[in-house]
Every structure is written in C-alpha cells, then in structure tokens.
Amino acid sequence: MVKIVIDPGHEGVENNLDPGAVANGLKEAALTLRIAKYIYDMLNEYEGVQVRLTRTGNQRLTLSQRAKMANDWGADVFISTHINAGKGTGFESYIYNGGVSSQTVALQNVLHNEILAAMRQFGNITDRGKKRANYAVLRETKMPAVLTENLFIDSNDAKLLKNEAFLKAVGEAHARGIAKFLGLPQKSTPSQPQQKSSDGKLYRVQVGAFSDRKNAERLAEELKKKGYPAIIV
Ligand SMILES: [Zn+2]
Incomplete structure (x- = not known):
C-alpha cells in the first residue's frame, strides 16, 4: 500500500481560524480544501493507495502538525495545496530549498507539468516555474513533498x-x-456485466484457441450472431 497525504493549506473560514489569503469574495482555505477533496476522490480510483487529508473541514492545525501527521503515518508522498496572493498571475510549485532527494525533484516535475497542462485547458496560464523555498511543511516532512x-x-x-x-x-x-x-495502476472497471456464481466465483468459458487470428474472429462472429458475448484475447 502506498500512502499519500494531501494537505489543504490554511485552516478554514470560521472565526479565529486562519483563512489564508482573502479577496474577490474568495477564501484560500476553502479553495485549497475543494482542490484537496478532488485529489482525494481521484486518487481513490487507483489500486493500492491509502489517502489521508490533514484536515477535512475547518480545523485549527499548525504546519508542524501537518508534517508530523505525514511522518508518523509513514507517508510516501506529501502534497500541500495553496492559492497565491500578491496580484500576480499563474501557477508555481515548490520543493524544499535545502537538501532534497532526486525523487522529490521528479515528483515536482511530473506534478508541475500535469497541473499546468490541465489549467491551460481553461485559457492562457503563466508558468511561474518550479521553485524552491524554506516552507515548514516541505522542510519538516521526510518524504517527497511538493507545495x-x-x-x-x-x-x-x-x-x-x-x-x-x-x-x-x-x-x-x-x-x-x-x-x-x-x-499507480487504475482500478479495473469491468466493461461488461460479469456473472458471478452463487459462491461468488467468476467462471469464464473458452470456446476455442487459434493460432490464426482470422479463425478466432470467425468464431467470435458466429457466437455474437447467436447472442453470446465474445471477446478475443
Ligand atoms: Zn497559502
């Protein structure tokens, strides 16, 4: 099992919590949580993963607590989502500016490119670059971490x-x-209804094996005409 921690930046939109940047009727802490939940949902479509969010709602949470959560659990990857402020434009990603593994650099590369490409489906997006900074969640986490x-x-x-x-x-x-x-491999989604026997086992019936594909296709056609689902493997 691979363990992934997703960290929605900041604390929340309730009183006394850190909302992150606030402008244009938007609050960073709410947006980072939306994005994190979409990450969580899609990661669960892959095989062999366990995913945790550092917070699932409005919650007080220090930066060190977030990193500790990932370290204590033995996470393999840590991702923190944020929204920028300062009247600029575009997307940027960060890894720790101290010693990092080649794995960390690789994770930043693949994430950065994937996210930028997705954003550009919506219009012109400035690539502000793959950056490094001394951010606590990046410094204190022991696994490849990207913000x-x-x-x-x-x-x-x-x-x-x-x-x-x-x-x-x-x-x-x-x-x-x-x-x-x-x-990560995607979970296999059955493309056709599978019939299970009463004891829960799945039985497949093979009707022919051919060295010549044409012969296989001929039999498959014949079976389909008779109303049997037939596939060639
Ligand atoms: Zn932030």
Whole structure:
C-alpha cells in the first residue's frame, strides 16, 4: 500500500481560524480544501493507495502538525495545496530549498507539468516555474513533498478560481501527477456485466484457441450472431 497525504493549506473560514489569503469574495482555505477533496476522490480510483487529508473541514492545525501527521503515518508522498496572493498571475510549485532527494525533484516535475497542462485547458496560464523555498511543511516532512500555488486569489485569476470545473480539473491533475510518479495502476472497471456464481466465483468459458487470428474472429462472429458475448484475447 502506498500512502499519500494531501494537505489543504490554511485552516478554514470560521472565526479565529486562519483563512489564508482573502479577496474577490474568495477564501484560500476553502479553495485549497475543494482542490484537496478532488485529489482525494481521484486518487481513490487507483489500486493500492491509502489517502489521508490533514484536515477535512475547518480545523485549527499548525504546519508542524501537518508534517508530523505525514511522518508518523509513514507517508510516501506529501502534497500541500495553496492559492497565491500578491496580484500576480499563474501557477508555481515548490520543493524544499535545502537538501532534497532526486525523487522529490521528479515528483515536482511530473506534478508541475500535469497541473499546468490541465489549467491551460481553461485559457492562457503563466508558468511561474518550479521553485524552491524554506516552507515548514516541505522542510519538516521526510518524504517527497511538493507545495502548489494554484493561481492568484487577488487578481484576474480569481475568475478561474470561481469555476468549480477548473478546481476539479486542477485537483484531478494533482492526482494524475501523483499516480504517474508512483506508477499507480487504475482500478479495473469491468466493461461488461460479469456473472458471478452463487459462491461468488467468476467462471469464464473458452470456446476455442487459434493460432490464426482470422479463425478466432470467425468464431467470435458466429457466437455474437447467436447472442453470446465474445471477446478475443
Ligand atoms: Zn497559502
């Protein structure tokens, strides 16, 4: 099992909690949670993963507590989602500016590219670059950790941040990036209804094996005409 921690930046929108940046009727802590939940949902479509959010709602939580949660659990990947402020525009990602593993650099690369590509489905997005900084959650976590700054809350970028489809696409791009980095297989979705016997076992019937594909296709056609689902493997 691979363990992934998703950290929605800041604390929440209730009184006395840290809301992060606030502008244009938006609060960073609410947006980071939306994105984190989309990441969480999509990661659960992959095999062999366990995902935890550092917070699932409005909650007081220090930066060190977030890192400790990931360290104590033995997480393999840590991702913190944020929204930028300062009237700029575009997307940037961060890893720790001290010693980092090549794995951390690789995670930043794959995530950064995946997220930027998804954002650009919605318009021109400035690539502010793959950056490094001395952020506590990056410094104190022991596993590959990346912090994303998903556009600016106090500029024209806010238009996109008000678009739920955009937040979903950004979340899903995070998940795809993580899955690529970890090489996670997607859960197999049965493309046809499977008939299970009463004891829960699944039986397959094979009617022919051919060295010549044409012969296999001929039999498959014949079976389909008679109303049997037939596949060639
Ligand atoms: Zn922030």
